[in-house]
Amino acid sequence: MTAYNSTMILAILPEILLLVLGVLVLLFDVVWKGEKRRALGWLTAGGTALISIVTLLIGRPGEPQSVFGGMLRFDWLGFAFKQIFLLGAIATALFMMDIEKLSRRGQAYALLLTATLGMSLMASAADLVMLYLAIETTSIPLYVLAGFLLDDDRSAEAGFKYLLFGAMTSAVLLYGFSLLYGFTGTTSLTSFVGSLPLALGLVFLIVVGLGFKISAVPFHFWAPDTYEGSPTPVAGFLSTASKAAGFAVLLRLFLTAFPQFVEQWAAVLAVLATVTMTVGNLLALAQKNIKRLLAYSSIAHAGYILIGVVAASKLGVASVIFYLIAYLLTNLAAFGIAAAFGRAAGSDEIASYAGLSRRSPGLAFAMLVAFLSLAGMPPFGGFIAKVLVFTAAVETGWVWLAVVGVVNSIIGLYYYLTVLKVVYLYRMEGENEEQYPIPLTRPYALALTTLSIAILVIGVLFAPWFDSASLAALNLF
Amino acid sequence: MMAGTLPISYYLGLSALLFTLGVLGVLIRRNALVIFMSVELMLNAGNLAFVAFARMYDMLNGQIFVFFVMAVAAAEVAVGLALIVAIFKTKRSIDVDQMNSLKG
Numbered sequence: 286m287t288a289y290n291s292t293m294i295l296a297i298l299p300e301i302l303l304l305v306l307g308v309l310v311l312l313f314d315v316v317w318k319g320e321k322r323r324a325l326g327w328l329t330a331g332g333t334a335l336i337s338i339v340t341l342l343i344g345r346p347g348e349p350q351s352v353f354g355g356m357l358r359f360d361w362l363g364f365a366f367k368q369i370f371l372l373g374a375i376a377t378a379l380f381m382m383d384i385e386k387l388s389r390r391g392q393a394y395a396l397l398l399t400a401t402l403g404m405s406l407m408a409s410a411a412d413l414v415m416l417y418l419a420i421e422t423t424s425i426p427l428y429v430l431a432g433f434l435l436d437d438d439r440s441a442e443a444g445f446k447y448l449l450f451g452a453m454t455s456a457v458l459l460y461g462f463s464l465l466y467g468f469t470g471t472t473s474l475t476s477f478v479g480s481l482p483l484a485l486g487l488v489f490l491i492v493v494g495l496g497f498k499i500s501a502v503p504f505h506f507w508a509p510d511t512y513e514g515s516p517t518p519v520a521g522f523l524s525t526a527s528k529a530a531g532f533a534v535l536l537r538l539f540l541t542a543f544p545q546f547v548e549q550w551a552a553v554l555a556v557l558a559t560v561t562m563t564v565g566n567l568l569a570l571a572q573k574n575i576k577r578l579l580a581y582s583s584i585a586h587a588g589y590i591l592i593g594v595v596a597a598s599k600l601g602v603a604s605v606i607f608y609l610i611a612y613l614l615t616n617l618a619a620f621g622i623a624a625a626f627g628r629a630a631g632s633d634e635i636a637s638y639a640g641l642s643r644r645s646p647g648l649a650f651a652m653l654v655a656f657l658s659l660a661g662m663p664p665f666g667g668f669i670a671k672v673l674v675f676t677a678a679v680e681t682g683w684v685w686l687a688v689v690g691v692v693n694s695i696i697g698l699y700y701y702l703t704v705l706k707v708v709y710l711y712r713m714e715g716e717n718e719e720q721y722p723i724p725l726t727r728p729y730a731l732a733l734t735t736l737s738i739a740i741l742v743i744g745v746l747f748a749p750w751f752d753s754a755s756l757a758a759l760n761l762f
Numbered sequence: 763m764m765a766g767t768l769p770i771s772y773y774l775g776l777s778a779l780l781f782t783l784g785v786l787g788v789l790i791r792r793n794a795l796v797i798f799m800s801v802e803l804m805l806n807a808g809n810l811a812f813v814a815f816a817r818m819y820d821m822l823n824g825q826i827f828v829f830f831v832m833a834v835a836a837a838e839v840a841v842g843l844a845l846i847v848a849i850f851k852t853k854r855s856i857d858v859d860q861m862n863s864l865k866g
Contacts (some may be wrong), residue, residue: 414827421834425841433843438852442861445845446767449858451796452838453788459831460781463811463824467774470815472823510864 296352296359298344299336300368300405306332307398314391322389326382327729330375333401335655337371339680340364351556354475356415358537363409365606365757366533369613370408373526374401376617379409379732380518380624386434387516391701393433394427397522398522411541413462413472416534420458424451427523431515433562442579443514447523450507453662458494462744463486465542474541484536484546488537488553491538496585498531499587500524503563509568510635520576521620529638532590532609536602539594540761547597555686556593562588562693569700575623575633578700579616582659585697586612589674592690604673607751611658611743617738618655621646623728629723635704639711642716647733648725649708658744660701666743673751697744773814781830792845794856798839805835 296302317324335439349360357363374397387393403422410416428451432444465487466472477484496504512520527737543550565585572578590612593605625648626641627633642649658665670696678687712718725733743750782805787800809828816824846856853860 408861414823414830417827417835418830421838425834428838428841430843432848435848438849439863441845441848441852442863445794445842445849445861446864448838448842448845452798452801452842453804454840456784456808459805460811462813463777463808464825466812466824466827467815467818470819470821472827488764634810670834700767 291608292350292359295344296322296346296357296409296712299340299371299503299716300402302336302339302364303333303398303402303405304694306336307395307402307534310391310394310398314395320629322391323382325391325394326378326388327399329378330728332381333375333378333398337375340367340371341554351411354619356412357406358411359409360760360761361753361757362533362537363405364531365753366408366609367405367608369529369609370401370404370526373522374398374528376621376732376736377518377522377526377727380617380621381438381516382728383628383726384516384624385502387518393430394432396430400426400430400522401526404526404533407530408533408537410534411474411537415472416474416538417455417459417462418492420455420534421526424455425603427519427527428492430519431511431523432515433753434538434594441512441602443511447511447515450504454497454504455492457490461490461494462731463485464490474538476544477542477546480726481549483594484543485549486650488539488543488546492553494558495531495538496557497527497533499535499590500584500589500710501557501587502564502584505561505565505584505587508584509577512583513574513576513633516578517620517624517633521617521624522578524620525616528583529609529613532594532605535594536605536761540597540602543567551595551597554591556684558588558591558595558663558686559586559736560588561591562690566693566696568702570696572700573635575626575635575638575704576620578635579619579623582695582700584696585614585693586616586659588693590703592678592686594682595686596674598677598681599755599758599762600673600680601677601749602761603754604670604677607747608670608755610750610754611670611740613737614736614743615655615658615665615667618651618733618740619659621733621749622652622655622738625725625729625733626723630721635707638704638707640718641708641717641723642715643712644721645725648723651737652708652731654740656705657702660698662698664677664741664744666740666747669744669747669751770818772812774811777807777810779807779811780804792848792857792859794858797858798842800853802835802839824853 287529346359381387405420427446431447434440500508569581658667661667661671675687782798784804812824
């Protein structure tokens, strides 16, 4: 019997605090009336920021160790990912504040916090039971959030499609887990012993389950529809934090359970990465709706991040974590801009962005920063992130994969610049942009300013972030 | 013959069969409710494999896993049915081919 000790509490400190915050939000949802309810967003964002700071100050792991009878690992890898999820939740809560139908209901914030809680558990789970429960704790609140605007049938349809794909892939994943349990005789994540064909079969089942989470081709069909139909801040959360959680599991699962078959599963993932990048980028070229464009762009980015997983080295894992940080900041900013614009202009069509640089110079500039970072241009975070994953690939001998990545980045540049062309060079019909300003409310201004500065900072001063990512990567080797 | 003496391969064969039926159901059927039932079939295929392996190893952890899976499946279906009802209200249909207001 193990007694409870302070390490166990510290290991799940962010989860405990997230739960407390979720309950508080539901409580104030009942107490506060009318316009006061807008403050629920401040409560959620501020509380999550506080959780992040408290965890940074007192919840730092030391030597990696197993807690709760091996259910969770308390290590830097989990710690780094938890900070990523908390950051995603803060920005998403701020973006949700001025979407009327979301922000006046405390449940939306409570669901957001529950999903974040599930992601935190995903990042540190070291047991199949825990892993499965964590994945579902993340997914189910996100299904509800995607379909939250029930009177809008596009949102309900988005939620339903997400749920259908999610339920099916999680069933495939569960079947994989049952076989993994059968062949290892334990539910804890240990090295798989067995023949190669068996291992490959299991890898296939697991890739189906996690490929859905990270929206890799061919498990991506839900992503464009769900992103387009669901409330824009939720789509941003799905494309960043939820994807990061999928990668956290992918890294831990494959490097812990199948280290001896690394060559084979790396080859499978390399093919997946190539297809994902290429299909994502090519389909993005034809998009007319900004949210669908960002959906295909996020599929392509899953491909770039997979390159780092394929490398399966210390640098590879560190580059994945760094990429996820840079991508989270950038893509949240992009979806935040889409939310701010869509709210004011009532349209998500790229054509309606014409003249944005005159209607709101600040928003247009934030868009410039975010889209150039997505395209991988220096001096923004996206550039360093791409350099790191490609370096990791070349270092481990995957030169062709790095070349495919570079070619894809160039294709990507085209459609990001096309959007910027509309924003900066095109004008509205009638050329009277001054009469249609895009007002930015305080939460949007705060979040977008912070994210834009962060994108720049992480691209210029990348050493401390990369060091933290490397420290986290060490826990897997 | 007692149930416990059946070789494990019988259980695994049945589980694989159930899983395949579930996958086919999800891919072929167009009624949202039938698709959900097929997903349940896939989940139960996993459950059966877990229970069989737990019996083989004489360990409880596989059986405990099944309890969690059942709870999760119930939660998932609850959310799914809520969304189906919402969609049915506007579309008067739960055919997944009719859910095409989002595409491109």
